[in-house]
Amino acid sequence: xxxxxxxxxxxxxxxxxxxxxxxxxxxxxxxxxxxxxxxxxxxxxxxxxxxxxxxxxxxxxxxxxxxxxxxxxxxxxxxxxxxxxxxxxxxxxxxxxxxxxxxxxxxxxxxxxxxxxxxxxxxxxxxxxxxxxxxxxxxxxxxxxxxxxxxxxxxxxxxxxxxxxxxxxxxxxxxxxxxxxxxxxxxxxxxxxxxxxxxxxxxxxxxxxxxxxxxxxxxxxxxxxxxxxxxxxxxxxxxxxxxxxxxxxxxxxxxxx
Amino acid sequence: xxxxxxxxxxxxxxxxxxxxxxxxxxxxxxxxxxxxxxxxxxxxxxxxxxxxxxxxxxxxxxxxxxxxxxxxxxxxxxxxxxxxxxxxxxxxxxxxxxxxxxxxxxxxxxxxxxxxxxxxxxxxxxxxxxxxxxxxxxxxxxxxxxxxxxxxxxxxxxxxxxxxxxxxxxxxxxxxxxxxxxxxxxxxxxxxxxxxxxxxxxxxxxxxxxxxxxxxxxxxxxxxxxxxxxxxxxxxxxxxxxxxxxxxxxxxxxxxxxxxxxxxxxxxxxxxxxxxxxxxxxxxxx
Amino acid sequence: xxxxxxxxxxxxxxxxxxxxxxxxxxxxxxxxxxxxxxxxxxxxxxxxxxxxxxxxxxxxxxxxxxxxxxxxxxxxxxxxxxxxxxxxxxxxxxxxxxxxxxxxxxxxxxxxxxxxxxxxxxxxxxxxxxxxxxxxxxxxxxxxxxxxxxxxxxxxxxxxxxxxxxxxxxxxxxxxxxxxxxxxxxxxxxxxxxxxxxxxxxxxxxxxxxxxxxxxxxxxxxxxxxxxxxxxxxxxxxxxxxxxxxxxxxxxxxxxxxxxxxxxxxxxxxxxxxxxxx
Ligand SMILES: Nc1ncnc2c1ncn2[C@@H]1O[C@H](COP(=O)(O)OP(=O)(O)OP(=O)(O)O)[C@@H](O)[C@H]1O
Ligand SMILES: [Mg+2]
Numbered sequence: 001x002x003x004x005x006x007x008x009x010x011x012x013x014x015x016x017x018x019x020x021x022x023x024x025x026x027x028x029x030x031x032x033x034x035x036x037x038x039x040x041x042x043x044x045x046x047x048x049x050x051x052x053x054x055x056x057x058x059x060x061x062x063x064x065x066x067x068x069x070x071x072x073x074x075x076x077x078x079x080x081x082x083x084x085x086x087x088x089x090x091x092x093x094x095x096x097x098x099x100x101x102x103x104x105x106x107x108x109x110x111x112x113x114x115x116x117x118x119x120x121x122x123x124x125x126x127x128x129x130x131x132x133x134x135x136x137x138x139x140x141x142x143x144x145x146x147x148x149x150x151x152x153x154x155x156x157x158x159x160x161x162x163x164x165x166x167x168x169x170x171x172x173x174x175x176x177x178x179x180x181x182x183x184x185x186x187x188x189x190x191x192x193x194x195x196x197x198x199x200x201x202x203x204x205x206x207x208x209x210x211x212x213x214x215x216x217x218x219x220x221x222x223x224x225x226x227x228x229x230x231x232x233x234x235x236x237x238x239x240x241x242x243x244x245x246x247x248x249x250x251x252x253x254x255x256x257x
Numbered sequence: 258x259x260x261x262x263x264x265x266x267x268x269x270x271x272x273x274x275x276x277x278x279x280x281x282x283x284x285x286x287x288x289x290x291x292x293x294x295x296x297x298x299x300x301x302x303x304x305x306x307x308x309x310x311x312x313x314x315x316x317x318x319x320x321x322x323x324x325x326x327x328x329x330x331x332x333x334x335x336x337x338x339x340x341x342x343x344x345x346x347x348x349x350x351x352x353x354x355x356x357x358x359x360x361x362x363x364x365x366x367x368x369x370x371x372x373x374x375x376x377x378x379x380x381x382x383x384x385x386x387x388x389x390x391x392x393x394x395x396x397x398x399x400x401x402x403x404x405x406x407x408x409x410x411x412x413x414x415x416x417x418x419x420x421x422x423x424x425x426x427x428x429x430x431x432x433x434x435x436x437x438x439x440x441x442x443x444x445x446x447x448x449x450x451x452x453x454x455x456x457x458x459x460x461x462x463x464x465x466x467x468x469x470x471x472x473x474x475x476x477x478x479x480x481x482x483x484x485x486x487x488x489x490x491x492x493x494x495x496x497x498x499x500x501x502x503x504x505x506x507x508x509x510x511x512x513x514x515x516x517x518x519x520x521x522x523x524x525x526x527x528x529x530x531x532x533x534x535x536x537x538x539x540x541x542x543x
Numbered sequence: 544x545x546x547x548x549x550x551x552x553x554x555x556x557x558x559x560x561x562x563x564x565x566x567x568x569x570x571x572x573x574x575x576x577x578x579x580x581x582x583x584x585x586x587x588x589x590x591x592x593x594x595x596x597x598x599x600x601x602x603x604x605x606x607x608x609x610x611x612x613x614x615x616x617x618x619x620x621x622x623x624x625x626x627x628x629x630x631x632x633x634x635x636x637x638x639x640x641x642x643x644x645x646x647x648x649x650x651x652x653x654x655x656x657x658x659x660x661x662x663x664x665x666x667x668x669x670x671x672x673x674x675x676x677x678x679x680x681x682x683x684x685x686x687x688x689x690x691x692x693x694x695x696x697x698x699x700x701x702x703x704x705x706x707x708x709x710x711x712x713x714x715x716x717x718x719x720x721x722x723x724x725x726x727x728x729x730x731x732x733x734x735x736x737x738x739x740x741x742x743x744x745x746x747x748x749x750x751x752x753x754x755x756x757x758x759x760x761x762x763x764x765x766x767x768x769x770x771x772x773x774x775x776x777x778x779x780x781x782x783x784x785x786x787x788x789x790x791x792x793x794x795x796x797x798x799x800x801x802x803x804x805x806x807x808x809x810x811x812x813x814x815x816x817x818x819x820x821x
Contacts, residue, residue, distance in 0.1 A: 009376045017381065032400065089294035094302055100516025102475045104482060105490060105509055108497035112319045112505075128475075147637040150606050153623075154630045155652035155703065165651060169642040181468075185475070187389045192479045195394060203391075207483070210395030222392045229387025246642040246683055253685040276611065277564070284565025 034216040043220040051205065056224070059201040062118060063190050066125035070182055074130050075175060078137025079167055088138070099135060103128030103185070104192050111197050121193045121201075128189045129182035136178030140171025173247045176240050183232050191225065202228075321503045330507040343511065346477055346488035349405055353412025354473045358466055361417050365424025375425070386422065390415030390472075391479050403485040408477055415476045416469035423465030427458040463530055467523045474516060489515075552739045553580040553603065553707060557612035560598050564610060572598045574764035574809055575612070585733055585740045587750035589797065590760030591805050596743045597633055599765075600709050603741070604630050616707065629705035631713045633743075635693040639684040646671065646680040649699045656703075670702035671695075673728055690717035697725065701732050707739045714749070723781045726753055730779065747801060751775075751793045752784060759800040766810040769800040 018036055025035045034042070047056065081087050107124055114120040144167065152166045194203025206221035241248075303323045309315075310322035333339045368374045390411050397407035431454060481490025489512055496505040555578050562570040573595040580586055590596055601607040603614050605624040614621040616628070629652075632638040639648050646667050653663045671677050674694035684692050693716050700708060710729075714722045730753060733740055744750050750757045751773055759769040773793055775784060784790055807813060 010380050013377050013381050014384070032396070086290065086294060089291045090298040090301075092291070092298075093295040094298045096520075097513050097517060100520055101509060101513040102471075102478045102516060104475050104479045105493055105512050107482065108493050109502070109505055109509065112497060112502060113315055145637050147632055147634045148640065150601075150604075151630075151632065151638045151640075153606060154604055154628065155655070155699075156624065156626065157651075157655055161655045165640070165643075165655070169640070172642075184389070184472075187387075188391050188475060188479065191389055191391045192394075192483065195391070195483050206392065206395050210398060213399070215399075218395050222388065222396070225392040226384060226388035229389060230384055233383075233387050246685075249683060250641045250685045276608075280608075280610065281565045284563075 032215060034219060038216055039219060039223075042216040043223060046217050046220045047224055055200050055202055055205050058118075059190060059194065059203070060228070062121050062201070063125065063186055066122045066190075067129060067182065067186055069122070070126050070129035070133055070186075071179065073126070074133030074178065074182075075137050075168075078134045078175075079141055079163060079171070081134075082138040082141025082171070083167070095131070095135065099131040103189060107193050107196050116197045116199065121190065121198070124193045125186050125189045129186045132181035132185065133175065133178040136174040136181075137171055140174030141167055143174070144170045173244055176244055180236060180240075183236060187225070187229060187232070319502055321506060325503050326506045326510070329503045330510050333507055333511070342487070342489055342492050343515070345405075346474075346481065346490070347515070349408045349412065349480075349486070349488060350470075350473050350477045352405075353409050353477065354416055354466070354470055356409070357413045357416030357469060357473070358420055360413070361420030361465070362424055362462065364417075365421040365428070368421075369425050369428035382418075382422075386418040390476055394480060394483050397480070398484045403487075405486060407484045408480040408486040408488070411480045412473045412476045416473050419469045419472065420462070420465040423461045423468075424458065427461030430461070431457045459530055463523075463527045467527065470519050470523055471516070474512075474519060478512065550582045551579045552582040552584075552617060553741075554615040555579070555599075555603065555612075556615065558599065558602060558609050558614065559611045560595070560602060560607065561610045571764045573602075574766055576760075576765065576767055577612075578758060578767055578770065580739055580741060582739055583737050584756065585730070585754050586742065586756040586758060587754035588741060588743045588758050588760065589745065589747065589750050589801055590765070591762045591801070592745075594760045594762050594804070595765040596760065597711055600630070600711050600741070600743060604628060604709055625707075627706040629700035629703050629708050631693075631696050631700050631708075631710040633711040633715070635696045635713070635716065636684070636689065638696055639692060639699075641683065641685055644681050644683055645676065645687070645695050648684065648695055649702050652699065652703045666702045666704075670698040673701065673732070674698045674725070690721055693717055694721075694725070697729075704736060705738060708733075708741075710740065710742045712743050712745060714744070714746075722749075727779075727781065729753065747794060747797050748785070751790060751797060752779065752781075757797055759797065759804055761804050761807045761810045761813075764809045768804050768807060768810055768813060771796060771800070 021033075022036050024030075025033055081091060103124065106127055110120050110123050110127075114123060148166065148170065152162055157166055190201075191203035191206075194201035195207045198204040202221060202224060206218055206225075209215075209218040209221060307322040307324060310317055310320050313320075368378050393411050393414050394407075397410040401407035401410065477488065478490035480486050481488040482494050485491050485494070489508055493505050493508050496502070496508065555576050558573060558576040559571075560573040562572055576599060588596055588599070598607065602609050603616075603621065605614075605621045605628075608622075616625050619625075640651065643651065649667045649670055650663055653666060658666070668677065668680070671680055674697055676691065676694055676698065679687060679691065684695060687695070693713060697710075697713060700710075714725055717725060726749065729740070729742075732738070742750075742753060744753075755773050757769075757771045757773060758767055759771070760766070761768040771793070775787065775789060775793070803812075803816065
């Protein structure tokens with residue numbers, strides 16, 4: 001009974017929405033909105049083909065590489081900046097400015113400097129995703145508990161040990177928050193850079209369908225982006241739950257007390 | 258070093274002024290350091306950029322040095338055309354953010370007010386939210402063409418979810434205990450909103466709007482780049498087509514300044530609002 | 544115990560600490576402290592709240608730089624956390640790594656100082672056994688009660704085999720029953736490992752029961768107001784020692800000093816009292 005109710009809760013509204021969609025598109029032919037069945041078949045036809053290898057995989061590859069680069073750079077630089085007061089003072093105003101630049105606007109410049117290739121897209125995405133991770137890492141390092149820092153000093157945690165056992169885990173809640181932000185920004189930048197200048201990729205395909213006024217195909221691209229977004233957020237949440245298990249426990253415990 | 262105590266303490270006495278001196282100097286550095294180093298950092302970045310542009314591997318034409326870009330940046334400020342372009346971007350940003358906030362708060366409050374609605378809408382929200390708003394660009398282009406409507410559609414779609422989700426978080430956070438206390442205190446509906454709902458919700462809402470404000474600027478400019486709605490993004494794309502890198506980079510600097518302004522404004526508002534929030538909070542607690 | 548120069552382990556010389564030097568709100572937490580601790584000595588430090596006990600401990604641990612004066616450990620001036628020193632902090636719950644389990648917390652200092660794995664495991668389980676936490680080794684600190692967390696911090700300090708152990712009100716959060724057991728535990732390890740212990744407490748009974756020497760601080764700005772020798776028998780037990788006549792006398796003596804300390808900032812009234820007495 002409870003299971004039934006749960007299923008109803010999960011799939012009730014989506015089912016109703018799809019039913020409404022069906023009902024409103026069934027009679028007349030709406031130019032902008034294809035019928036659900038047409039939509040489904042188009043989706044399968046478009047993406048379950050060699051396009052998966054020529055467009056979807058390249059996009060996913062660019063996104064993953066860029067996120068990885070941003071993560072490594074952001075955490076390493078963030079820890080260095082967070083640990084050194086003078087470095088922080090030196091870079092703070094500069095970072096404040098660079099972070100404030102809305103990253104999509106860099107696409108035309110990087111296009112000029114690098115050309116239409118993967119490096120350009122990776123550069124665009126990294127230039128957008130780096131800052132949330134970097135600034136959150138700095139904040140995380142700075143907000144390390146004073147008593148914990150003293151404890152680490154007394155017990156002789158130095159150099160790499162200190163970073164491995166104190167700084168990284170202590171900053172991890174904020175680092176994860178930064179990564180979550182970066183995921184959203186990264187997807188935006190991937191799509192926009194592919195739309196603006198590319199010869200393959202999901203963004204390129206979608207804009208191509210638009211130019212050919214292939215409406216159902218265009219919609220299938222939007223749906224694909226949604227699916228990728230959902231998968232990314234599910235994967236992220238699973239990782240976060242593992243990495244930050246202690247943090248949620250701690251927070252719950254201190255809320256009770 | 259000697260181990261005998263008397264020697265040591267005499268050493269201590271003789272080193273006493275220098276140690277105090279050092280501590281005082283450190284304290285003085287703490288006061289001025291951020292400014293000195295901050296300015297130094299910006300100057301160093303400009304010098305590196307200048308040198309890289311002149312001697313680096315990229316052509317100086319494509320990456321003009323700051324000595325070329327900065328004059329362009331400042332002369333831009335004297336052109337009405339430039340201010341109109343800025344105005345167009347900021348207007349779309351402001352309208353989009355405003356509509357998204359109103360919509361996000363209204364829908365968030367509606368869904369949040371009932372446990373049933375919250376769980377019923379969960380899956381739909383989880384699927385619709387991660388669709389990147391830029392995916393809507395082609396649709397907006399088809400529906401509106403290169404006009405502000407297209408830009409608004411993209412900005413509103415992107416920001417609506419951010420704000421609505423924050424409102425939902427806020428409502429979940431209105432803790433049961435506070436709810437009970439207020440019940441037993443026999444407050445009217447209005448007083449409840451004033452003393453419980455608003456103070457709990459506002460910090461979440463402010464966070465949502467602040468995040469949405471940055472995202473809105475990114476989305477507005479994306480739309481201008483790709484759909485060609487008027488604004489800074491389109492100006493940059495045009496400068497690229499006209500092969501005018503100095504203009505392009507000057508505009509990017511401008512967008513950074515805009516971004517900083519947006520951040521400052523929100524930090525200011527947030528400080529005001531949260532100040533109010535804490536004062537109300539402590540009033541209730543007392 | 545006779546004070547001969549060679550067995551001085553820890554020497555505090557004219558220690559003065561002012562917080563916020565060069566800023567508008569300077570606070571003179573400690574005015575001038577001078578005392579020696581001998582190797583293997585167990586001293587308790589009592590004093591009013593805010594009298595600078597934690598400040599003193601941090602200076603000794605090398606976590607704070609004294610404004611003037613110095614701390615000398617084994618003949619060498621302390622300029623940073625020294626090897627072979629362990630500290631149990633007053634804020635015990637914040638001094639445990641929340642992302643490590645109880646046993647990992649205890650093991651960490653051993654791991655980073657290069658103790659081989661087998662010995663590490665043995666010392667960790669021994670220390671946890673000693674504080675009766677063998678059943679909770681896999682738990683996280685935040686899953687434990689305040690008293691249990693405090694015992695983890697003590698186990699961690701003991702497991703690292705320190706030659707000098709500093710403890711800042713370590714039993715404040717434990718119930719009376721456990722407290723007695725922990726007091727005996729600390730005295731036991733102290734004797735077994737021949738450590739030098741400086742133990743901060745608010746509890747006068749505790750200071751007399753534990754220590755061989757009680758230092759009473761005046762209120763801030765702080766000096767040492769009294770330095771009392773505790774001449775109780777070496778073997779102590781909760782029931783017997785506390786009912787000794789001498790225990791009551793010493794307790795009374797410390798109590799008087801502590802009462803007086805509250806109205807004796809910077810030791811300014813000490814001279815007047817001495818005059819009154821003689
Ligand atoms: N970081 C700091 N900055 C400025 N003042 C401080 C700082 N830490 C302590 N003080 C001040 O120094 C004085 C001594 O503080 P300390 O914590 O050493 O006292 P304590 O004897 O340990 O007190 P308690 O028994 O309550 O733990 C107090 O007046 C306190 O306000
Ligand atoms: Mg203290």
